[in-house]
Amino acid sequence: MSTSAASETIAVSDSVALVHVNMTNVTKLTASNFLMWSRQVQVLFDGYELSGYLDGSTETPSATLTADNIVSSILSTTTTAAEIWTTLTATYAKPSRGHFKQLKLQIKQWTKGNKSINDYFQGLTSRFDQLALLGKAMDLEDQVEHVLEGLPEEYKTVVDQIEGRDSPPSLTELTRS
Numbered sequence: 001m002s003t004s005a006a007s008e009t010i011a012v013s014d015s016v017a018l019v020h021v022n023m024t025n026v027t028k029l030t031a032s033n034f035l036m037w038s039r040q041v042q043v044l045f046d047g048y049e050l051s052g053y054l055d056g057s058t059e060t061p062s063a064t065l066t067a068d069n070i071v072s073s074i075l076s077t078t079t080t081a082a083e084i085w086t087t088l089t090a091t092y093a094k095p096s097r098g099h100f101k102q103l104k105l106q107i108k109q110w111t112k113g114n115k116s117i118n119d120y121f122q123g124l125t126s127r128f129d130q131l132a133l134l135g136k137a138m139d140l141e142d143q144v145e146h147v148l149e150g151l152p153e154e155y156k157t158v159v160d161q162i163e164g165r166d167s168p169p170s171l172t173e174l175t176r177s
Contacts, residue, residue, distance in 0.1 A: 021048055032099075034092030035133045056082035100136055103127050107138075111150040120150065121175055128171075144168040 026044060029037045045051045052058025107127050112120040128143050138146075148159045158177050162169060169177070 021045070021050065029088075029092070034088070035130070038089070038092075050081075053081035054085045056080070100131070100134065103131050103134075107146050110146070112152055112155075117175075121147065121171075124150070125171060140170070141168045143171060144174060147171075147174060 026040045027033060027037050045054055110123055124147055128138055131138055151159055162177060
């Protein structure tokens with residue numbers, strides 16, 4: 001995310017200013033990426049010193065302003081940024097059993113194939129991270145096992161060395177092997 005995004009402040013009255021937050025570099029919100037999206041928005045709002053509007057600690061301005069292209073179904077039931085944030089969190093951040101199962105299946109089926117070793121490893125670690133963010137962190141030993149299981153025969157020597165250890169390496173150590 002770019003930290004050089006410009007903001008524009010427009011004076012609405014002597015006591016209220018409207019700040020335009022540039023969100024062009026924020027990932028588009030989908031049903032499957034809420035956690036990543038929400039972290040990007042939180043960091044962006046924090047950078048503009050607006051995070052109090054998301055958590056409700058900043059008082060809502062008395063003037064009502066409207067803007068085009070804002071999701072009307074959310075706005076019809078909310079009046080503040082904090083209420084919108086809470087509604088989005090309640091809508092998208094509920095981890096379902098199906099989502100957990102889908103991530104675990106993706107991990108089980110993920111193999112190196114034609115991917116570079118970095119792409120292979122990144123694909124697994126991003127899924128491990130998603131499970132952790134959803135409150136279902138996978139044990140390090142299980143993570144290492146999944147990484148090793150998806151490697152082709154040409155990595156057998158490395159796999160044998162790692163499996164011969166008394167304790168599993170960290171994922172960082174594993175990438176250096």
